[in-house]
Amino acid sequence: MTSSPSDGADTMNRSSKFTFTPQDKAPDPDLGAERIPVDRYTDPAFLTLEDEHIWSKTWLLAGAVCDVAKPGDYFVFENLRESILVTRAADGDIRAFYNVCQHRGNQLKPAGCGYADHLVCGFHGWQYHMDGTLKHIPEAHDFPQGTPADELGLQKLRCETWGGFVWVSMDPDIEPLIDYLGVIPEHLAPYEFEDMVLVADETVEWNCNWKTSVDIFSETYHVRGVHPESEDIADDVNVQMDIYGRHTRFIAPMYIPSPRKIGDDKALNDTLVDYLKSEGFPVEGFNGDVTTLRGAVAAHKRAMTSENGLDFSNLTDDQLTADYHYNIFPNITFNLFGEQMWMFRHRPHPTDPDKMFFDRMIFNRVPKGEVTADARAGAVDLFVELGDGVVEGRPEHVFYRHGEKSSGLLLDQDASCLAGVQRGLHSRGMKGLWISHHERRIRNFHHWWEKYMGV
Numbered sequence: 001m002t003s004s005p006s007d008g009a010d011t012m013n014r015s016s017k018f019t020f021t022p023q024d025k026a027p028d029p030d031l032g033a034e035r036i037p038v039d040r041y042t043d044p045a046f047l048t049l050e051d052e053h054i055w056s057k058t059w060l061l062a063g064a065v066c067d068v069a070k071p072g073d074y075f076v077f078e079n080l081r082e083s084i085l086v087t088r089a090a091d092g093d094i095r096a097f098y099n100v101c102q103h104r105g106n107q108l109k110p111a112g113c114g115y116a117d118h119l120v121c122g123f124h125g126w127q128y129h130m131d132g133t134l135k136h137i138p139e140a141h142d143f144p145q146g147t148p149a150d151e152l153g154l155q156k157l158r159c160e161t162w163g164g165f166v167w168v169s170m171d172p173d174i175e176p177l178i179d180y181l182g183v184i185p186e187h188l189a190p191y192e193f194e195d196m197v198l199v200a201d202e203t204v205e206w207n208c209n210w211k212t213s214v215d216i217f218s219e220t221y222h223v224r225g226v227h228p229e230s231e232d233i234a235d236d237v238n239v240q241m242d243i244y245g246r247h248t249r250f251i252a253p254m255y256i257p258s259p260r261k262i263g264d265d266k267a268l269n270d271t272l273v274d275y276l277k278s279e280g281f282p283v284e285g286f287n288g289d290v291t292t293l294r295g296a297v298a299a300h301k302r303a304m305t306s307e308n309g310l311d312f313s314n315l316t317d318d319q320l321t322a323d324y325h326y327n328i329f330p331n332i333t334f335n336l337f338g339e340q341m342w343m344f345r346h347r348p349h350p351t352d353p354d355k356m357f358f359d360r361m362i363f364n365r366v367p368k369g370e371v372t373a374d375a376r377a378g379a380v381d382l383f384v385e386l387g388d389g390v391v392e393g394r395p396e397h398v399f400y401r402h403g404e405k406s407s408g409l410l411l412d413q414d415a416s417c418l419a420g421v422q423r424g425l426h427s428r429g430m431k432g433l434w435i436s437h438h439e440r441r442i443r444n445f446h447h448w449w450e451k452y453m454g455v
C-alpha cells in the first residue's frame with residue numbers, strides 16, 4: 001500500500017498562491033491569571049461531560065488518508081465510547097460511520113485498518129456496502145416491520161480531509177473543517193505533507209489524563225527538569241509562543257543550546273557535536289560557534305538535497321533548524337521539521353481519567369513521487385528510535401503501556417513525569433495550576449476547554 005498521507009485530494013479548497021509559513025509573533029490575548037482547577041484532570045464525571053461538550057462538538061483527527069488510499073480500504077478510530085469506521089467506497093469518496101450494526105448493535109470492525117469488499121456483521125450476518133448502505137439482511141422476510149434500506153444503513157458522521165488526514169465530527173452542524181482549522185492550513189501548506197511517508201505508528205497507554213499530556217506539549221519550561229539532554233541542542237528559552245484562537249504554536253530553535261548551556265566562548269558542546277555527526281553534518285569543517293551554527297546547518301541541509309532528493313524550497317532556514325510545533329484543539333500536536341513530521345494525538349481513556357492513549361504517527365519527507373522512506377532520514381536517536389531499515393508499505397501499528405518498551409528518550413521522560421503529575425493532581429494539597437506567561441498556551445487551551453464545556 002502506498003503510504004503517502006495525502007493520496008486523496010483534500011476535500012477543502014486550497015489557495016493556489018504560495019506563501020511561506022508566517023513567522024510573525026501573534027498577539028497574546030488577555031486570558032487572566034487565575035489558577036486552573038484540577039478536578040477536570042481527575043474526576044471521572046468529566047469523562048461524560050467532555051464527551052458531550054468537547055469530543056462530540058469538535059473536529060477530531062481520525063487517521064491518515066493513506067489508510068483509505070483505495071476503494072475498499074477502511075480504518076477504525078476509537079474515542080471514548082465511540083468507535084468510528086472510516087471507509088473509501090467504490091465511488092472514491094471517504095466517509096465516516098459509527099462502527100455499529102443497525103440490527104442489535106454489534107461493532108462491525110475491530111480497531112485497526114484493512115481492506116474489505118463489503119462489511120459483514122459477525123453476529124447475524126447483516127451486510128453493508130462500503131458506502132454504508134444496506135446490502136443484505138439474512139431472513140429479511142422475518143421482520144414484520146420490514147427492512148427499509150433508508151432506515152437501516154450505517155449512521156454517518158461528518159468527514160472531511162486536510163493535510164493528508166481524515167477528520168470527523170459527531171456534530172452534524174459543525175462549521176466546515178477549513179473554517180475550524182483557522183490559520184493552520186495556510187501555515188502548514190509549505191510542509192507539503194503529500195511528500196511525506198508514514199514510517200511509524202504507535203499507541204502508548206500513559207498514566208495520566210489526556211489534558212495533562214496536552215499541557216506538557218504546550219511549553220518548553222519543563223525541559224530543564226525533564227529533558228536535561230536536550231538543553232545541549234535546543235533552545236528552551238527563546239521560544240516564540242503564538243495563539244490563534246483555539247489553536248496555538250510555538251517555534252523552538254534547535255542546533256543552539258539553551259542559554260543556560262552556552263559558555264562565554266560560545267563553543268559547541270559535546271552533545272551537540274555528537275548530534276550533528278549523527279545527522280551527517282561536517283562538524284570538522286565548521287569554524288563558527290553556536291551563534292552561527294543554525295545558518296550553517298540549514299545551508300548543509302539544502303546542499304544535501306542534490307544527493308537525497310528532498311525538496312526544501314518551500315521552507316525557510318528557520319523551519320529547517322527549529323521545531324515548528326502546532327496544537328490543534330482539542331487534542332492534536334504537530335511537530336514539524338524539514339525532514340520529518342510527528343503527529344501526536346492525546347486520546348482520552350474510555351473509563352479512567354488517570355489514563356490516556358498517546359498516539360504517535362511519524363512521517364518522513366521523501367523525494368517527490370517516492371512511496372518508501374529510509375526510516376532514519378532526519379530521525380535523531382535522542383527523539384525517536386526507528387531503526388535503520390527502509391520502510392516499505394504501511395508500518396504495523398504497535399500498542400504498549402508506558403514502561404513496557406521505550407518510545408525514545410524524550411517521550412519516555414515526558415511519560416514518566418506525567419505519571420507523577422497525575423498522582424499529584426489528586427492531592428488535597430494541590431489547589432490549582434499556577435501558570436506562567438511562557439505557559440500561556442496551556443491557559444489558552446483551558447480557556448477554550450472551558451468555553452466548550454460551558455464552565
Ligand code: FES
Pocket residue numbers: 101102103104105106121122123124125126
Ligand atoms: S447485530 Fe449485526 S447482524 Fe445482528
Ligand SMILES: [Fe+2]
Pocket residue numbers: 216222226227410414
Ligand atoms: Fe517534554
